[in-house]
Amino acid sequence: MKASTFLIGLATGSIAAAIAVLYSTPQSGSELRTSVKSASTDMKAKFKDVKSKVADLKESVSHLTKEAKLTVPATIDDIKGSIEEWQQLTEPNKARLETEIAAIQTALEELEQTLAAQQKP
Template identity: 40%
Template sequence: MKARSLLLGFLVGGAAAGIATLLSAPDSGKVTRRQLKAHKDVYTAELKELKDSLMQIKDSVSTATKEGKTVLGEFVHDIKLSLYEWKLSTDENKTALQKEVKEIEQTIQELEKDLSPENKAEEKAAQ
């Protein structure tokens, strides 16, 4: 839809410029018509060149859009895969860390038990 609007804008702008030129032309209508007939082929060639350029732009935009969709899809897939792999690797580390924390907690509890005042009193009584 944007390409159609762009083309319509060029055509309306060209028509407005043509009308403004005709109305502000220094020569009479007959002279201007003769000049237009004489340069008709040049104007036609320029319009054809403009049309070809616009078609090339349209094709380029279409190609860029298709390639962009493909590249973006691959990028999103790669990101999802990377996140999944990262999650797996962190889950393994998380499990190992949780195990180590439990072992440390058990060791601390054993040390607290060994160092408690009741154990010291029992040790003195046993001696």
Template identity: 50%
Template sequence: MKASSFFLGLVVGAAGSAAAVLLSAPQTGKELRYSVKSSSDNMKPKIEDVKAKTNDLKASVKHLVNEAKARFPEVADELKTSVDVWNRDTELNRERIQKRVQQIQTSIAELEQAVGSIKK
């Protein structure tokens, strides 16, 4: 196959396709160009609005991150203090409970001895 016949077929096919598209298009070329241009003009404000909202969102996220970085050490210190206070409070209660359990065990042992001596 020669290159010239290939290119000739390519040109004829392209021309036929172009003619078919133009004849089957629901709008004239002028109407189609106008429709595309008006759609593009309508999309520009929407795209600008999306850009503005995206920039606002980025600024808000950046502000939130900076605020979190600034507040984190303070919150961590407060949390550490709260845990220390809780540990001290529960330590006192734990000691009281252990003493009370020891007293109960001693009382039970005394009762067992008393019951054992009564049975004999």
């Protein structure tokens, strides 16, 4: 739903409600005209306030969008660089750990063979 459609619907409903309330109350003609004039002035002020707040919101969203367009790509590039750096720094440790794991597996196999040989009398 578009904001303009929503605001038009809100304004129409508010005006209809104000008119219904004004005509359903027992007042003299001059009191009714004063009430209508007062309600009209209040509604104009409220609509002006709503219009101002919607304009501020649109400006804030526009500013946020511009900031995101500048900030997000730079952040993504920084994260990619950090990951690549981490991978380069951990590569020697990875190779060393793979060598140690292979040595441990070899030692375990030799230990199993030794134990199997000792169990055969």
